[in-house]
Amino acid sequence: MQPSAPPRTYTISELAQELEISTRTIRFYEEKGLISPRRSPGNQRQYSRRDRARLKLILRGKRFGYSLEQIAEMIGMAEVDLDEAEQIRRSLAYGQEKLQEINQRIEELRLLEQDILAVRQRLFDRLAQLEGRNPTNPKEHRP
Amino acid sequence: MQPSAPPRTYTISELAQELEISTRTIRFYEEKGLISPRRSPGNQRQYSRRDRARLKLILRGKRFGYSLEQIAEMIGMAEVDLDEAEQIRRSLAYGQEKLQEINQRIEELRLLEQDILAVRQRLFDRLAQLEGRNPTNPKEHRP
DNA sequence: CTTCCAGTTGACGTCAACGTAAATTATGCC
DNA sequence: GGCATAATTTACGTTGACGTCAACTGGAAG
Numbered sequence: 529m530q531p532s533a534p535p536r537t538y539t540i541s542e543l544a545q546e547l548e549i550s551t552r553t554i555r556f557y558e559e560k561g562l563i564s565p566r567r568s569p570g571n572q573r574q575y576s577r578r579d580r581a582r583l584k585l586i587l588r589g590k591r592f593g594y595s596l597e598q599i600a601e602m603i604g605m606a607e608v609d610l611d612e613a614e615q616i617r618r619s620l621a622y623g624q625e626k627l628q629e630i631n632q633r634i635e636e637l638r639l640l641e642q643d644i645l646a647v648r649q650r651l652f653d654r655l656a657q658l659e660g661r662n663p664t665n666p667k668e669h670r671p
Numbered sequence: 672m673q674p675s676a677p678p679r680t681y682t683i684s685e686l687a688q689e690l691e692i693s694t695r696t697i698r699f700y701e702e703k704g705l706i707s708p709r710r711s712p713g714n715q716r717q718y719s720r721r722d723r724a725r726l727k728l729i730l731r732g733k734r735f736g737y738s739l740e741q742i743a744e745m746i747g748m749a750e751v752d753l754d755e756a757e758q759i760r761r762s763l764a765y766g767q768e769k770l771q772e773i774n775q776r777i778e779e780l781r782l783l784e785q786d787i788l789a790v791r792q793r794l795f796d797r798l799a800q801l802e803g804r805n806p807t808n809p810k811e812h813r814p
Numbered sequence: 815c816t817t818c819c820a821g822t823t824g825a826c827g828t829c830a831a832c833g834t835a836a837a838t839t840a841t842g843c844c
Numbered sequence: 845g846g847c848a849t850a851a852t853t854t855a856c857g858t859t860g861a862c863g864t865c866a867a868c869t870g871g872a873a874g
Contacts, residue, residue: 541850551851556832570840572851585786588779593736596831603790616798623791630784634777636731641773643728647746648766655759684820694821699862713870715821738860 537566538575547583554583560596562586562603592633602626680709681718690726697726703739705729705746735776745769 544551557563558573563582565573575583582603589599601622687694700706701716706725708716718726725746732742744765 539850540852550833552834553832555852560831568840570851572840581786585783585790588783588786591736591776591779592783593734602787613798613801616794616801620791620794620798623787623794626787627784630780630787633734634780636734637773637777637780640728640731640735641770643724643731644745644766644769644773647728648763651759651763651766655756655763658756658759682820683822693863695863696861698822703861711870713821715870740860 535576538580540573540575543575543580543583547587549587557583557586557596560600562596562600679720681723683716683718686718686723686726690730692730700726700729700739703743705739705743 538546540551540554544554554563558565563575563579563586565575565579568574585603586596586599589602590596594602601619681689683694683697687697697706701708706718706722706729708718708722711717728746729739729742732745733739737745
């Protein structure tokens, strides 16, 4: 048999470029305990596919207004002073909540859509009014 | 005919309480040009139903990670130095983009859901492993 | 009119989430 | 080895989004 296939790794700048964030940001996430990549013999960070997926999750969470702290909880990094099994149970429960939140958020997006549609409607009406009043001259106002 | 019905107004603290934000926050949004409530003879802010709806929109936008600046654009307060019609056209175009963004975001929420489900799956497996391995544990499964 | 609470305008403080700069070390390539 | 890139740590700076405090004013209840 062959030795296990070489798991593809990424450098920090590769990921930074692909995900369109700075290396500083990635290191910052590590400071906050959101990721913990392996290190090379020369102490350089080596990111696995899993690390990459996690970064994507973080960014996705951010785009929805979650704070890094909330994201950390979501991933299950909190409550480190519990025994592992209990820690996992808590994380599972937390994740359950988050899943429900997501469905609520989808509903909210629909509401946001309605809001924007309402604003558009008003703008549209106002525009028709403006243009309807001055069929020939786009700028003239009352003398 | 009756004189126009008295349009219901709100004080700043009423809104703050209802929307669960501070009065400071509301005034801050005004500083940033996001709302411009009328003033009473005594110079106190009077919020209309429209103002209230706008605040809700702002908060909703925030929950999805939009910055106040982006929200301002969304509402159509930018580019004040254009003539009104052109300004409205821009705002309409911008709104169109936002509507598309919203659909993308709904898709993204589905992805986020998948991410979390994946994390959960791993945690779940790990938990089963832990409990399966520990014979003193009440939840023993092995024969 | 006084009292008292709600509201107003500054001005300064704070905290999260990075940016930036400097000094040092690794890695890839000739 | 020698050189140019790229990475690492440390430290300080910045920006957005408010919080907090102070000094003042408005309004209505007694």
